[in-house]
Amino acid sequence: MNENPLLKALPPETDYVTYLTILEFNLSRDQLPTLHEILQDVTLTTNIGWDLVHLLLPLLPESKQCLQDVARLGNPREVILKVTESLEAIGNHLVKDEDVDSESGEHDEPQLPDEEAESSSALSPDAPVKRSPNDFKTLTLQFEILLDMLSVLHLRIKTKYPSRFLFTSLKAILFAYSHLATEDAATMRLLEFVKQFVQSKKPELPSRSSSSTTLVTVDPLSSNPTDRKVSETNETSNGTPSIPDLEALKRKMETLPLSAPDPEAQENDGPAPNEMAIQTREVQSFLTCALNDYIEALPSVKEAPGLAWAKRLQEAYHPEKIIPGRQTHTAMFQVDPNLTHRDEILRQFRTHAYTLNISPSDVISIIQQPDPGELTGEDTFPAFASQVRFSYNGSLYLLSAWKYYQAIEDQQNPPSPLTIFPEHAQIVGNFIGNLGKLQKDTVVDAVLLLGLHSLHHDTFGSPSDEEFKKYLQNLSMVSVSSQLDTVRDNANTLFTSVLHRHPSESARLEVMMDMLEHCPFEKLKAVAAGCLRKEITMAAYDDKAAGEGEVSSIFASPRALEKAAPFLFPDIRSALGKPSPANYPSFSDNAPYYLDVMNLLYVLCTSPKTFDNLKIAALNDKHHIVKFVTTLQSIVWKYQDLAEGGEMGPPGPELEAIEMELLLIDNTIDRTMDHMVEAGLEDAGFEGTAEPARDAELEHASGDEMVDVVAERVADVGLGETEKSA
Secondary structure, eight states: OOOOHHHHTOTTSSOHHHHHHHHHHHOOGGGHHHHHHHTTOHHHHHHHGGGTHHHHGGGTTTTHHHHHHHHHHSOHHHHHHHHHHHHHHHHHHHOOOHHHHHHHTTSOOOOOOGGGHHHHTTTOTTSOOOOOHHHHHHHHHHHHHHHHHHHHHHHHOOOSOHHHHHHHHHHHHHHHHTTTTTOHHHHHHHHHHHHTTSEEOOOOOGGGOOSEEEEEEEOTTOSSTTOEEEEEEEOOTTSOOOOOOHHHHHHHHHHSTTOOOOTTOOTTOOOOTTHHHHHHHHHHHHHHHHHHHHHHHSOOOSSSOTTOHHHHHHHHHOGGGSOTTSOOHHHHHHHOHHHHHHHHHHHHHHHHHHHTTOOHHHHHHHHTSOOOOSOOSTTSOOSSGGGOOOOHHHHHHHHHHHHHHHHHHOTTSOOOOOOIIIIIHHHHHHHTTTTTOOOOHHHHHHHHHHHHHHHHTTOOOOOOHHHHHHHHHHHHHHHHHOOOHHHHHHHHHHHHHHHHHOSOHHHHHHHHHHHHHHOOOHHHHHHHHHHHHHHHHHHHTOGGGBOSSSBOOGGGSHHHHHHHHHHHSOOHHHHHOSOOTTTHHHHHHHHHHHHHHHHHHHHHHHOHHHHHHTTHHHHHHHHOHHHHHHHHHHHHHHHHHHHHTTTTOSSSHHHHHHHHHHHHHHHHHHHHHHHHHHHTOOOOOOOSSOOOOOOHHHHTOOHHHHHHHHHHHHHHTTOOHHHHHO
16 A cells, blocks of 8 residues: 555545645655656646645656646636735845835745754745855746746636736736846746747848747646747738637647646637737836846946947947947947856847837837836736726837947948937937936946937937937936946037037036036036037137138137136135145046046147137136136145155055046146146146146156056056046
8 A cells, every 4th residue: 555645635535625635745756756656646736736846846856747737737817816926026026125025924824844844944034044155046046937827827817808917917927027137047947938928030121020939838748838839820911920719728728638628718718809919018018117127237347337338339430439448338349258148138029029019109109208107007907908007217228228229230231220319319318317317327328329320320400498408418417427437428429519519609618617606516617617528629629710801619719718717717725625635525526527628738838820710818817717727736746645655645545646647637737728828828826736747658748648657656556536537
């Protein structure tokens, strides 16, 4: 007589509830082969399968086969509910919000035998959240298997409203995935799950579409979830890829051995007329939400957001600006397997979006509207496809992915750019917002990518004065809010390029004056000073700037500089106070501005024609330019004395960074003053201590060379603030 309790107590020896209790207290890894044989009884598995999910998950990977049995033979409606509960338990285990953790306590988890207690803790709502690598590995494996089960279960359900089951499942998947998005295995399995809803087709222009394509679905019989059953199917009549007929897939499932029909199905239980449209929209929305979670979980890469889209696009468009000897972000993504894998995953998201019939115009129409905010009524089943919303940020990421990868990889068919005005301006306003709405760097990177792509294709548009100012105001604030160098640099590039492309000189000058006079951030004042320098330089060398007997450009005459002078050359001694360790942070914050003003003076005094046309000598008499420069240099020297005397802090990286910053400013002033003297501006005399020793390497360096030398030295001591300021 067989003494195995799992066999001895089989119904009809006991009822189903009693048998489940016996299973709960006797199930172990050693019993799994026996349970697998028992579960081949369709009647038994239909009645108890749904209650086995939470018992089998902690026994993975050995219990995988039994979980597949439950998915194939259990009541699909009941098992789906248990699978979604388990996905929610994964999310609750990892969520950081204590309120969500407390809500997860409502789920009662049956106790396993002592030998399984350790593995079961991964899903126990009351277990402490350790988030160890093994914990993530365990939960990721459970996530993968649960998605395998859903791939089978959704094909088995025969009901009038299959979209309701799909809605619940997709919501649970996203909740779990949002906390596992850093795990590549979870992302790859999620993309495999989406594959069953799409037709496999390489993305290409609609004009290249073929008359047939291949449908890829998970083979529910295979123990390897990567195995596929392939069948041929036709596209829709207009050649546009669409979600396949789930009823056809269900009929296929019913012909496979070991699969059971839906025991609760009615003879006339065909899907309602609008169900296909709702399910298609649900999967489309799901893809944008998953894309949002994936991108926002990526760690930054060398002062750039996780995909460094804008930075890499700039490197492709302007290779002449790449500093020799420095590794580019493009090269990093080519040689680092982990970074290369990020691009591969994004290509899969893009492929699925195309095969799900999401078009660029679809997501453009979404992101050009104001952010609708958090989803409301998320527990209400949609009655119409239009009630299913895409992820707002996910839509932005999807559009940016299309633009980036097509621009880089398919140069024969470049993507159509947005216009700067009004299209990109609307997107900037929606995502960055007036006065620099705080946003994730990944969002800002995607927005900047779209702008730089449009700028490259010269689609400026015709903005009103108000649109122009608001657009630049939003961009300028990215320099203040972002913590990443490349994001600030790309925002400044887009800002200055758009500013200089406005056809009205008066509009350009008004923006610069507004920043110099009213902006509270010195970094932005530095941007304005740099823009003014570029305008003056361009006007000075533009043959059209000078007409017969008069100067046509406001930047080639004294007018622009006369307006800006009070803000370019203020009384800095009263503003900065007496040099002291306590006042140095304020001085350091102003350093980028001082450097740009010095560079502006350098340009003004280098060219005799520019010096005369702009009447710099008269400007000096009125606004005391020489006094501004010598006062600034005396302040720098006093801070250098303090640093040399040990008053700025003990020896170490922080003091070395301060010394490098002061050295950069001091050498920039020296270089500028040499040209001021050559141009004829009288020396007003120096205040303060004797001049410190000069640095031979910086003495004769150009402006760009000087910044590079100092930046490399700062990098050697482990700090980057001087490079950022420079």
